[in-house]
Amino acid sequence: MIAQFGYGVLVISLATAFYAVGAAVYGYFKKSQRWVESARYAMLLSFPLITISALTLIYLIANNHFELDFVFAVTSRSMPTYLKMTALWGGQAGSLVFWSWLMSAFASAVMLRKWDRDREFMPWVIVVASVTLAFFIGLVVFYENPFARYWQTFDGTVITAMFQPSGAVPFIPADGRGLNPLLRHPGMIIHPPMLYLGFVSFVIPFSFAIASLVTGRTDDRWIRITRRWTLVAWLFLSMGLVLGSRWAYDVLGWGGFWGWDPVEIAAFMPWLTGTAFVHSVMIQEKRGMFKHWNTLLIILTYSLVIFGTFLTRSGVLSSVHAFAQSAIGPAFFIFIGATFIASAGLLIYRWNDLKSESELKSVFSREAFFLLNNLFFMSILVVCFWGVIFPLISELFTGQKVTVGPPFYQRATAPLFAALIFLMGIAPLSAWGHSTWKTLGRAMWKPAIAAVVAEVIILALGLRNPYALIGFFIIILTLFITLYEIWRAIRARGKATGENFLLSSWRLVGRNRRRYGGYIIHISMVLMAIGILGIGLFQTETQGTIAQGESLKLDGYTITYKDLAVFDTADARNVARAVVVVSKGGKVLAELHPRRDFFYESQQPMTIPGVRSTIEDDLYIILVDWQPILSSGATFKVYHNPLVNWLWTGSLLFIFGALVAVWPDKDPEYESARERARIAQQPAAAD
């Protein structure tokens, strides 16, 4: 009964979404504000409706209603309540409900904004948001229904159906299978919501872009309205990616954080276009240029968001056959194709209205650097997209299955990332409109000399790997330029106002949060790059089977096997927990406990590494195997991951920088007018 209620509410919300589309379109063409207003109310109604449906599902999960196929698959009696709550996004059907719920929340939030000056956008924002919402609710209602129950027919077969088939009786399993153990991790609890928040919030700038195309109001208004939405979307997506990496590092037990797996890349691709968009919209705001390109970027981001949701949830990349057999595969394919063709068609229709208001005049101007930035981001996107779909193409045309693995991506993207980091350093020094190498040189020469000195020190310390030397030089140069730039601005302000250093920096950042938030993000990226370079180029590993009291050695560390205990836990796990001591130069540094948990319900093992983590390096130990009797010997795999903590530290700084950039101004219109006036008066950022 409760399941039917949840399903029924979902069906009503689907009807509401369709109504919102119809009413908005009718209202637009009939120029009837009442109809548009009605569509707006329908959009607002979708949020409480889907909330009720999602809460119903959570209630069913929390109360062990194993007669539901979805509840059976993702929970079990032994799971703690907080884990049961998060099981909502632990399976495909529930995660689609969750996606729809977030979508409705964002769409409702947009409906509640002040629309005074932009009412003509409203019907089309409603149409885009509602169509997207209707698609996802439709998937749940027709294909992936989490409310479907088990029924036993006369011949004893158990089937899954929403409504009672004739002659069948309800079938209630005693206990569920439980959530996949790999997903029982704090990172995995927060990672999907963050990623989905990022995905969903990118729908908002897209819907405004489409609204501007349909209505013909093709100035930069839509970009100004959605600037903060876009940054929030980008922040969530970035956090989702970082949390996913952290989860992989902590849980998957292969000593790394990014394996260039198609599912990872699927979430990374909208980030690439989104990041290009975040930069490139500034050209349109400041110079009225590249309107076609920005619109195309947000269309691509939207398509990749849908594509990403699809790939991260369905596993269709394994084979073309899996795609054909998947119920939702073709539906996604058609939706992505239809929305892309419709959006691109609109863009072509409005092509002549989107002409640039200025010309690109200098190769050293800010807009030129932003274009280069876009070229590099799009090139990384091409590598990723091509690498992900090529195995399908190969299988389709030759029948041969191939793997496109990490070496391909690393080789292709490393120079592009290096170029991006270098650009990150020099682009903020250039001015809008025009700069010369002389103005850049003036702002760069001091940090450049400092970077050369730092490089010489690194060489003297014994680093000889050419890739590392190039990488670290670019990183250090960018870091120094950015820090120098901030320091110069703080000093100039201090001199002009007589404020002390702290007050001066606080007010400087407060007056131009977007720019200094951006700088903080750039510094965070540099820190993350140090971590990625460290683990990417200098990771070492060893594996060996040792008896108690014996040791393994790696990069100066001694790892001594002390003890091993195997025991059962109350939540149906069998745990093998080793005790190892890490020492260096005879000094004991830490006692670690690498584990292997075996989950009885799901019959799945999980590896929990023992990690000693410092700012210099991580020592990451995995218990690979052990002799159960007398624990005479155990096999350990040890990874030495230099500098990896810089990645996580950088990601924390990234969140801070993004928050600085998105923090609301008192009066955005006033602030942006001031900023434009400042640019007009003070042309070179470098001077």
Next chain:
Amino acid sequence: MTMKRLIWITPIILVFAALWVGIAFAQDPTPSDDDVNRIAKQLFCPVCENTPLDVCPTQACAQWRALIRDKLAAGWTDEQIKQYFVDQYGARVLSEPPRTGLNWLVYIVPPVLFVLGVIILARTFHSPKESKGGDSPNLTPAPVAGTPAQPASESDDYVARLEEELKKRN
């Protein structure tokens, strides 16, 4: 020792040394886990999705790693072992598609598109309307030595357009 004898003896010593080294390595009875992982790292699990063989936790993969150990003990080279896996399970066990036939596309398409992007970008810079020299005074940081001054009419036109736009936005 005369020079002549040295010339004779040196190659003989070298040949024996090489043989001894070869035998010593070939007879190594148990290759270490690190030797096995060195090869397993370059291979992907033939049945799982996108899992490198060295970290794959399944029983099947443990057996494949044991197979690598056996082959190493039997004196096979890294390349021979990799080729054995390709022959048995297909090209999907390699971390990259082999550079043959249609697979070349995977390596060619991204650079071609990158070059295309560079060409498009270069065309944007060298559009016929481009004027040499500075932009309008409002946006120019410093006069560039040696560049001709911009015609006043174009500059005025731009300033007027900019002001109009600023007015519109405020």
